[in-house]
Amino acid sequence: MKQARSAWLLTGEPSEIAEQFAGLLWGCLMVRLMLRVVDQPSPRQMVQRAHKATVAFLRLYAQTDAGR
Incomplete structure (x- = not known):
């Protein structure tokens, strides 16, 4: 996450x-x-x-050109 933020790919605090x-x-x-109310996913x-x-994550945190 730190590298993605440093590369302007994501916004927000990495942790x-x-x-x-x-x-x-x-x-x-x-x-x-x-x-044990569900089975292990395939x-x-x-x-x-x-x-x-x-x-969903990228919708929330992806850096846009406008955000630079």
Whole structure:
């Protein structure tokens, strides 16, 4: 996150945005897995989840040309 911010790719405090990405990626899945109320996601589902989290994250934190 520090490197992406230094390269003007992301805005925000690196530790905070890393935490936000983890939240978008995991949501409440970890708790639901520990409670055994859901099955472990398939590899395809994990890829889909990562893609959705990345898209949402970039909408929130991607640096725009106007922001420079």
